[in-house]
Amino acid sequence: xxxxxxxxxxxxxxxxxxxxxxxxxxxxxxxxxxxxxxxxxxxxxxxxxxxxxxxxxxxxxxxxxxxxxxxxxxxxxxxxxxxxxxxxxxxxxxxxxxxxxxxxxxxxxxxxxxxxxxxxxxxxxxxxxxxxxxxxxxxxxxxxxxxxxxxxxxxxxxxxxxxxxxxxx
Amino acid sequence: xxxxxxxxxxxxxxxxxxxxxxxxxxxxxxxxxxxxxxxxxxxxxxxxxxxxxxxxxxxxxxxxxxxxxxxxxxxxxxxxxxxxxxxxxxxxxxxxxxxxxxxxxxxxxxxxxxxxxxxxxxxxxxxxxxxxxxxxxxxxxxxxxxxxxxxxxxxxxxxxxxxxxxxxx
Numbered sequence: 001x002x003x004x005x006x007x008x009x010x011x012x013x014x015x016x017x018x019x020x021x022x023x024x025x026x027x028x029x030x031x032x033x034x035x036x037x038x039x040x041x042x043x044x045x046x047x048x049x050x051x052x053x054x055x056x057x058x059x060x061x062x063x064x065x066x067x068x069x070x071x072x073x074x075x076x077x078x079x080x081x082x083x084x085x086x087x088x089x090x091x092x093x094x095x096x097x098x099x100x101x102x103x104x105x106x107x108x109x110x111x112x113x114x115x116x117x118x119x120x121x122x123x124x125x126x127x128x129x130x131x132x133x134x135x136x137x138x139x140x141x142x143x144x145x146x147x148x149x150x151x152x153x154x155x156x157x158x159x160x161x162x163x164x165x166x167x168x169x
Numbered sequence: 170x171x172x173x174x175x176x177x178x179x180x181x182x183x184x185x186x187x188x189x190x191x192x193x194x195x196x197x198x199x200x201x202x203x204x205x206x207x208x209x210x211x212x213x214x215x216x217x218x219x220x221x222x223x224x225x226x227x228x229x230x231x232x233x234x235x236x237x238x239x240x241x242x243x244x245x246x247x248x249x250x251x252x253x254x255x256x257x258x259x260x261x262x263x264x265x266x267x268x269x270x271x272x273x274x275x276x277x278x279x280x281x282x283x284x285x286x287x288x289x290x291x292x293x294x295x296x297x298x299x300x301x302x303x304x305x306x307x308x309x310x311x312x313x314x315x316x317x318x319x320x321x322x323x324x325x326x327x328x329x330x331x332x333x334x335x336x337x338x
Binding site: 100 | 222252267268275277
């Protein structure tokens with residue numbers, strides 16, 4: 001179950017297609033399984049573009065304004081970090097049957113900001129697997145995803161319950 | 170403390186400027202305070218554009234693919250809903266001193282998907298106010314933001330701890 005995805009930019013369409021065929025059902029998951037994504041570099045322009053659209057606060061938009069703020073220098077919106085984490089996960093070949101469908105997060109924290117030039121990767125670990133009481137043919141896996149920068153420092157920790165299909169009878 | 174923001178598109182720059190001057194310090198917050206955002210309509214193109222960049226799964230990208238999925242028709246990524254919630258909050262005039270800086274969410278759920286044409290608004294409520302033990306001059310407010318569609322149905326519930334400056338002595 002432990003699979004290492006290639007760097008996003010190296011993933012050939014054919015490899016992606018194969019991974020898509022290898023969807024994992026609820027019965028394929030077990031606590032302790034780990035999964036590692038490729039990497040993704042975050043540029044200053046991307047930080048500002050995301051902020052302009054979704055989190056237009058000075059410290060996410062402008063270097064000078066950021067210097068006088070809590071962050072001290074330009075920092076990505078936490079929601080940008082969350083969105084990039086999702087992209088890394090989707091592109092990594094982590095492929096529960098039915099898709100990666102989050103139902104409820106129990107924790108989401110940003111221990112340190114993402115800075116221009118940071119290179120992010122995601123480590124995912126399965127914490128729990130359980131059947132759904134109300135939704136026949138489905139269950140939930142609880143996963144912790146830790147998003148790390150190039151120094152191995154966590155920039156986001158997310159504990160999310162994902163809806164997953166059971167293997168068809 | 171209960172302030173109602175005007176519709177985003179109706180907010181004059183001058184009104185925004187005044188709100189920016191009215192930053193709220195830790196001492197200005199109390200449990201039970203509520204705040205309501207303006208509204209924002211989510212179009213199909215925006216759902217697909219966000220998904221292409223951050224959550225490239227078929228049910229967020231393509232109407233036909235979505236029909237055969239868990240969602241039944243095109244649905245926004247939950248992270249898109251989260252990002253739009255942040256934008257509504259930032260634009261609403263909810264203005265803690267130092268900015269809206271999330272440190273840790275205790276809950277994040279998406280009770281139903283956002284669909285093309287949905288019109289979203291955010292209701293925020295202060296749940297707790299506490300000083301910081303480790304960070305002099307700062308404290309935390311715990312807020313619940315509920316993002317609602319045009320039918321008053323919740324599409325996201327987020328309980329977030331925000332870092333807020335104390336009033337200067």
